[in-house]
Amino acid sequence: MQLVRDSIERYVKLTDVEWAEVAACWQRHTFPKGSLVSEAGRVESRTYIVEEGVQRIYVEHDGNEHCLGFAYGNSWSGDYDSFIGQRPGRFQVQAITDSVLLGIDHADLQRLYDRIPAMDRWGRLILEEVMQGRATREIELLTLSAEERYRRLLKRSPHLLQLVSQKDIASYLRMTPETFSRLRARVR
Amino acid sequence: MQLVRDSIERYVKLTDVEWAEVAACWQRHTFPKGSLVSEAGRVESRTYIVEEGVQRIYVEHDGNEHCLGFAYGNSWSGDYDSFIGQRPGRFQVQAITDSVLLGIDHADLQRLYDRIPAMDRWGRLILEEVMQGRATREIELLTLSAEERYRRLLKRSPHLLQLVSQKDIASYLRMTPETFSRLRARVR
DNA sequence: GCGGGCACTTGATATGGATCAAGAAGCGAT
DNA sequence: ATCGCTTCTTGATCCATATCAAGTGCCCGC
Secondary structure, three states: OHHHHHHHHOOOOOOHHHHHHHHOOEEEEEEOOOOEEEOOOOEOOEEEEEEEOEEEEEEEEOOEEEEEEEEEOOOEEOOHHHHHHOOEOOOEEEEOOOEEEEEEEHHHHHHHHHHOHHHHHHHHHHHHHHHHHHHHHHHHHHHOOHHHHHHHHHHHOOOHHHHOOHHHHHHHOOOOHHHHHHHHHHOO | OHHHHHHHHOOOOOOHHHHHHHHOOEEEEEEOOOOEEEOOOOEOOEEEEEEEOEEEEEEEEOOEEEEEEEEEOOOEEOOHHHHHHOOEOOOEEEEOOOEEEEEEEHHHHHHHHHHOHHHHHHHHHHHHHHHHHHHHHHHHHHHOOHHHHHHHHHHHOOOHHHHOOHHHHHHHOOOOHHHHHHHHHHOO
16 A cells, blocks of 8 residues: 555655554455446446556447546546546546556545545645646647647657557547557658 | 635535634735736736636637636636646636636635645535536537537526627637537527 | 727638548457 | 457548638727
8 A cells, every 4th residue: 555655645744543544445456457447327436546557538429439548657547527426427447457456435535534634635636736637638639730639649658659559549639540540650 | 705705615614713814815806808817827826716707718829719618606717727836827817707806815825725624625625526527528528519519508508608709609619600600500 | 970890690612530441460269 | 370359550532610701790999
């Protein structure tokens, strides 16, 4: 659970007693490649931190899948939207590789929020950071052409190309696999 | 400042003493129609709750404006992205009508967070709610055609058509004013 | 109350990226 | 190793929406 401790202590300080209480709430879960971490229509009972593996988050609509993002390397995973509101999820989260996630139950997290004020602050700061990432992505989708979005990804996250299939990246960049393939051939 | 009190007490309870401290941090600001609440490139020192008026938030890129949303009636206003990170803003926020906003300074808010634990919780809950709205919008932009986005707006927020120009709504719905105009003629 | 400039409409044309199609290459399961 | 899937590529064609263009009306400032 060292990962969880690091993630929390980046933002707030906990006493050892508090930390023990927090640690007791987290559990390790494994998801084989291809399995669903979160399923549309189901209320997500947990939120996760990625210990190992890669997952993708996407929406299904008319038989098409639209990829919203990927989770890996200490980032958050799971359908946070469903988790927060405790209502049936609209997203799916799928393990792209065998994955090990550290998860906490919604009820347990609420209890921690109630018992340890610093956890509220942690939650706030995490969300502030997430919001900033969203803003950046929103701006890019809004203002950039397909080719510019591809170039931007190449520059900012070239490692993604190693982790995920091109079709998923294409979807994440809001284009078809064909367009993505042509860009790869054409750009650089 | 009743608006502020309501907004906070929807989420957490404060003692009268705490409330007095919070209230002292908020100030009323007026923005004449057309003026900028937040300006790209500037660090936003305040965040606002709308007491009166309508504002639009948008990005400029290559001389084009892309509208991300509107603020009115007790909702949040100002460049929250710049405010949170205290870095130069990428958005602009403009008063569409004469506006009265209740604002709090970044330093003051941090002080409240430090002195009143309930405020951290309030911040967290606010952000959780904002995130859910964003998720909904993201899904709609992802999965719906221009016509479907228009129909969805008609159903969910018909009042917007009274508050804002068609060209801003068109931009918000990710289409040109021409496309929007044609949809209006064609749909229903 | 006049004039200039937006906002909106409507039509013609252009285009970025999607869709359809077919083949090649990689890979997991048996 | 072989079969069957899925991914990736490449080409041809299509289409939703943008762009360009011109005209109308109306609102706001002087």
